[in-house]
Amino acid sequence: MAVDVLLGLQWGDEGKGKIVDVLSAGYDLIARFQGGPNAGHTLEFDGKKFVLNTIPSGIFFENTMNLIGNGVVIDPITLKKELEKLKAAGHDLLAKKNLLIAKKAHLILPTHQLLDAANEKKMGDGKIGSTLKGIGPTYMDKTGRNGLRIGDITLPDFKERYQKLVDKHVSMLQALYGEVADFSERETAFFEALELLRRFPLVDSEHLVNNYIKQGKKVLAEGAQGAMLDIDFGSYPFVTSSNTTAAGACTGLGIAPQQIGEVIGIFKAYCTRVGGGPFPTELENETGEELRQTGHEFGATTGRPRRTGWIDLPALKYAIMLNGVTQLVMTKADVLSGFDKIYACTHYNYLGEKIDYMPYDICSVSPEPILKEIDGWNEDITGITELSEIPAKLQSYIDYLEAELGVPVKYLSVGPDRKQTLVMH
Numbered sequence: 001m002a003v004d005v006l007l008g009l010q011w012g013d014e015g016k017g018k019i020v021d022v023l024s025a026g027y028d029l030i031a032r033f034q035g036g037p038n039a040g041h042t043l044e045f046d047g048k049k050f051v052l053n054t055i056p057s058g059i060f061f062e063n064t065m066n067l068i069g070n071g072v073v074i075d076p077i078t079l080k081k082e083l084e085k086l087k088a089a090g091h092d093l094l095a096k097k098n099l100l101i102a103k104k105a106h107l108i109l110p111t112h113q114l115l116d117a118a119n120e121k122k123m124g125d126g127k128i129g130s131t132l133k134g135i136g137p138t139y140m141d142k143t144g145r146n147g148l149r150i151g152d153i154t155l156p157d158f159k160e161r162y163q164k165l166v167d168k169h170v171s172m173l174q175a176l177y178g179e180v181a182d183f184s185e186r187e188t189a190f191f192e193a194l195e196l197l198r199r200f201p202l203v204d205s206e207h208l209v210n211n212y213i214k215q216g217k218k219v220l221a222e223g224a225q226g227a228m229l230d231i232d233f234g235s236y237p238f239v240t241s242s243n244t245t246a247a248g249a250c251t252g253l254g255i256a257p258q259q260i261g262e263v264i265g266i267f268k269a270y271c272t273r274v275g276g277g278p279f280p281t282e283l284e285n286e287t288g289e290e291l292r293q294t295g296h297e298f299g300a301t302t303g304r305p306r307r308t309g310w311i312d313l314p315a316l317k318y319a320i321m322l323n324g325v326t327q328l329v330m331t332k333a334d335v336l337s338g339f340d341k342i343y344a345c346t347h348y349n350y351l352g353e354k355i356d357y358m359p360y361d362i363c364s365v366s367p368e369p370i371l372k373e374i375d376g377w378n379e380d381i382t383g384i385t386e387l388s389e390i391p392a393k394l395q396s397y398i399d400y401l402e403a404e405l406g407v408p409v410k411y412l413s414v415g416p417d418r419k420q421t422l423v424m425h
């Protein structure tokens, strides 16, 4: 099977960028299949740190091609900034010729961001806590069959098409929210950014990916967000607007399900969430703050403090089921070093009943977590490179999780750097 899929099993920020980077050398193509600049994927190596929003995390390897797939929504302004930052750091992707963009990927317009902000404002306390990148409104236009795609930027009437959609957005904003902020500067930046994007290969990516497959090359589909933010199966409506689960790799790249090989699911040794919505194991106390500070749990995209809590096994089991996960990656185990006791949520107390699954009405009825106490390991593990150095208590935490989840932990991440990764099996 030619295509492996790597995705987050929690509410995002599990460390996908780091692990894709670690695995990239073994693949010919890294392809993002959904989401947009709501994502912030962090990579660290050689003392340098990069945060990628739209660009796949395989760009630092010589022989690896990268594709922004059709399922992704692209904000040209953000993408231009990402490209410029990378160029300034010595990674000119135009010169390296290692980035391709799917013609069928949809465009985020400046007015999509205004709509996102207006929607959020209207919802007040019940807001989703979106990243305000225009994700929801762009996917709405995609499914509403109004969207503009990257391939359209080469059409002679692109400006008219753009204007037609903007006029619609402006009348929506006026009718629903009464005001329309001035977006002329962003509009200028948008068109400037398109000039840069035109210089990249805009491709029929479904053919390209399938040609890779035919030639026996290896493809890794890089997910954004996490399973619990999936539009269908996440904690709706507190979700993002795309299918973050494995099926999204098929629609987001144009590949058949039987081409999928390994499904690599990433989770943190604990749990975080940014934005609103249910989070059964959340710790709104000193322990939560300690996890936030030790784990540097602040959004890579928005800088917002991430909510923190213990690992949630019913949610993880659900994510593993939905995705058909074949290998697990546990990240940030080092953050738990120093905790005498750690906890795992094994079940929920849901209206007086002990259940081991996520209830449908999780947003209205807050299930209480039933926690199992686990011994912590009081050792710094950030420098370990051999399996024999793994503290016994960490190993028994991993053994416990493998037994509960029924999938092997293939990689263990013990720090943000590329090198701080152990292959377990």
Ligand code: GDP
Pocket: 008, 012, 013, 014, 015, 016, 017, 018, 039, 040, 041, 042, 043, 044, 295, 296, 300, 331, 332, 333, 334, 335, 413, 414, 415, 416
């Ligand atoms: P992504 O969105 O899934 O790619 O994850 P983010 O980059 O948003 O957040 C993960 C954060 O944790 C980043 O700052 C990473 O550099 C960092 N990170 C990844 N793995 C580890 C790890 O094993 N230990 C520690 N301490 N940090 C990690």
Ligand code: IMO
Pocket: 008, 011, 012, 013, 014, 038, 039, 040, 041, 128, 129, 130, 131, 132, 133, 134, 135, 136, 223, 224, 225, 226, 229, 238, 239, 240, 241, 273, 274, 275, 276, 300
């Ligand atoms: P990565 O790929 C964490 C969250 C937002 C909000 C909800 C909807 O870095 O893991 P949106 O802007 O998508 O309409 O926001 O989803 N969210 C993320 N949380 N990591 C992400 O991406 C996220 N992308 C969106 O905080 O709650």
Ligand code: MG
Pocket: 012, 013, 014, 039, 040, 041, 042, 300, 301
């Ligand atoms: Mg992130």
